[in-house]
Amino acid sequence: MRKAQIRAVASYLPAEILSNEQLAAEYPDWPAEKILEKTGIASRRIAGAEECASDLGVFAAQKLFASGACRPDQIDYLLFCTQSPDYFLPTTACLVQDRLGLRTSCGAIDFNQGCSGFVYGLSLGKSLIESGVADRVLLVTSETYSKFINPRDRSVRTIFGDAAAATLLDTSESQQDLIGPFVFGTDGRGAENLIVRAGGMRRPLTAATAAEVEDKGGNWRSEQNLYMNGPEIFNFTLKVVPAAVNELLTRGGLKLGDVDYFIFHQANQFMLERLRAKLGIPEDKFSIEMEDCGNTVSSTIPIALERSLANGQLRSGASAMLVGFGVGYSWAAAMMRVPQAAART
């Protein structure tokens, strides 16, 4: 049977490094060690002033092509996941099609999703491939959240980093699913807890939306900046992630011990450790990959996947559970199996 599979993954981190030491110099009551201890993040990468989601995505995809996984002209469909697009219009995927030299007969769309975006992209790519619409799908996740972040808001500046990842999905003959099953979840009641309020059509940019206000925690932001209610997001995560994991196991006819490796959205280490303990997942089967890049939104899972393939943690034939959760609220979980010849980039 024709099945979609993850053939190769490659990521790109922008050059500028923002270290805990630099942050500690700006926030004197948060020493560098405390930031590391509470977040699991030592440094994060920041896109340059002229560097946008398309640029990061192009670099990641070029790295993937350079690995020999496939040629640009073999891509039938480009899925580009971002919440920080270059423009309102045109679609970032159209810019990327041109920059990468993909065929003009290639499909290309953006989709706006955050921390669950990679798993959503897998479901879209799998559907395109297994329905015969496309043979090769390039899934690119790319974010420059740093452009939304107020420098005086340590609650988000310590957490988020910019990055992109490119994932090649192609076909395989297999009796079993190599991507899937899936579990999805949505609860728009949480929209206000992780949001950039101004800049869209509902609240266009004005002098008022640019006015910066200090919150009770001493963080400054305007309506044009990223706002995150950390405690509410944590609450949401503790409620939905274990339930989604258990539902996925049921759907796949699996027990927790049947899964070789778990890659959750790398939100922050404190949250991940609580989820791991709550679910009873052994430490050596649980990915923690954020110390040098922070929370890169939709790219955390493919970055961890790329590194797990490269360091041998995930070998051919192994199964992995991928779980994304956050802004929306939106969450998505999927099983995947590492193909025999997964390219390491």
Add this chain to the structure above:
Amino acid sequence: MTVDAFRSKVASLAKSDLDALSDATPIVPDEWDSVDVLDLIAAIDEVFGVTINITELNRCQNVGELQALIGKASAP
């Protein structure tokens, strides 16, 4: 985490001696560092297996009210 360790955490947040901790011990969650709030949420989840409403947490004025909030979350 044990219940005793949880009590120590609450005492620390209330800036109170553990021995002096009582239902009447005042707390001001609205002024806690967000990291401390995350710590408390994790501890409540671990010890009592429940999540609490953050808006209601911010309204708690003493340890007794926090305890009642946890009790409410635990109720079937």
